[in-house]
Amino acid sequence: MRDVARAAGVSIKTVSRVVNKQGEVSDETRRRVLATIQELGYRPSKVARALVTQRTDTLGLILGDISNPFFSEVARGVLDTAQAEGYDVFLCNSDYDPEQELRALSSLADHNVGGMIVFPCWENREKLRAFAGPARPLVVVNRIFEPQPGISLVLNEIRRGARLAVDHLAGKGHRSIGMLAGRAAPLQIMERMQGFREGLQAHGLPFVADWIVADECNSDVERGYRSARRLMAHHPRVTAVFAYNDLIAVGAIQACRELGRRVPDDVAIVGFDNIQFAAMVQPPLTTVHIDKYELGRQAVTRLLEMLNGPGSDLEPIRLDVELVVRQST
Amino acid sequence: MRDVARAAGVSIKTVSRVVNKQGEVSDETRRRVLATIQELGYRPSKVARALVTQRTDTLGLILGDISNPFFSEVARGVLDTAQAEGYDVFLCNSDYDPEQELRALSSLADHNVGGMIVFPCWENREKLRAFAGPARPLVVVNRIFEPQPGISLVLNEIRRGARLAVDHLAGKGHRSIGMLAGRAAPLQIMERMQGFREGLQAHGLPFVADWIVADECNSDVERGYRSARRLMAHHPRVTAVFAYNDLIAVGAIQACRELGRRVPDDVAIVGFDNIQFAAMVQPPLTTVHIDKYELGRQAVTRLLEMLNGPGSDLEPIRLDVELVVRQST
DNA sequence: CTGAAAGCGCTTACAG
């Protein structure tokens, strides 16, 4: 910048004014400065600017696993929207591990990101509340948090989605409905669980704790496979399952195939998320649709409101879901 | 930092020494400083540090589309490896658009990232050569570039993969083999094209330009669907196709289903990448396997070598591929 | 319309 100023015969301040298009600069001076910038290939340092302004044009996105198609679709929405507004985004996997999530959170905070979007582990609930603040805005996606300055919510109607799934299965005549609950994290899946329970109740069906199976292995598909095998081995009279997400449902389909149980004739399966491949597996998956791209888009929109806005209290953003019926039920 | 120094009764420099675990500090002083840091909740600013050291602990990853399972698996490898080495990573979608790619490149450069990993559009080949340099290390993945300081290559044996696909189809007795080439970008797909061509030649089969179909629409699956329909409408005697990637192959399967052409009986299809879902579509896809996670891991490893290393010339890293035979052929 | 000075929060030689 100093070099540019010297070469153009102006002060550093004037160069700054030209670069930032602010303040009055005579046309001729501007032209000269711009030409010099071109010539010298000068690029303003975002780092230096960040140091003095105390803000960066960066955001953070912390999610469980980018290789899960649900998250990668959300990420696409986040990236497109952020980029359109001139922000670059840091991406971190938490691998669903509270420790890693915390590390990501503080590392990004140290980078002075403008704000973060996070799909938090339920174990970090309290720490997140302490971490967030007006100076460190957080958008929390699909987890319920009490209102608090610095935290804003973007939510899908998860409970309603679970309810739709059960309604559908009950409508098909199923009386013994199990659930593949993903990992054993009662609070995290509470919404799905609540909707599931409400649905059973509404149809006068039994809620049997043993028919709710979780598994702690690493990949979602594998987890679905293992928990489905377990469920079907111990409780063969269960004729329908509601899966935590589509990957788990896919694992369940594989388990059924191996055990010689036909889908949907012997066992009906409903997934969640409606990832791109839900329509392409065999049989095509009945599932609860979430608009993942829109989820990412709204999260960024909300985060930018918090960054620029007057710090007013913002209502949670609620996004609808809908049941997509295919051949697995 | 000044506050910590004051509260601990030492100089700023001593605090810096403690934070960075460098230089000699008496145990007692260190303890006192550490305690003060805890108490005040002091966190060193990465921005300020970056300004003076002229390096950040950040990397950039620029790819076509994070919602493509191929890229999201690569991203997982990149993220895990970078994080283990203490780096955070910026993620950018180019959407396969040269302009967007360039914007991402320069935006990240302005953020002073340590280096970038990029799957470049072939149109940007020359600009990339000008952009990269010892101070701006680039790892280019799966595109051939001449050796140049500041650019290092990580490559899969793409040509060999294409060759394997053709060998397999020829071995099954197919004499009329077409290709679904993705988007019309001759250079970008040169490697696949070369392997395809070599394979045909080796088996004495015709290379027919009209049997190579591209399409410019947005999503890969859609592109596969449309180009497959076009190919089969105009050239019904083609009995086998080699697809640019698995998403395109999946689109082709859909097209076949609609046209009433059975896979593999009427048309055999080979994909590329072996994404997670290749095994789960119907029929399960024969495809060329790439270790995507490893690709990401190696790219980061190489990038860090360039960052820390003595600037020696580094040979391209070559990763093998293999054919996975399933039921689509 | 333009400039000189101070300062963002650190690290890097250089002294002691």
Place this chain on the structure above:
DNA sequence: CTGAAAGCGCTTACAG
């Protein structure tokens, strides 16, 4: 083992 000074590359009041 510890400290005072300079400076990274910008922006922000404040003058003129």
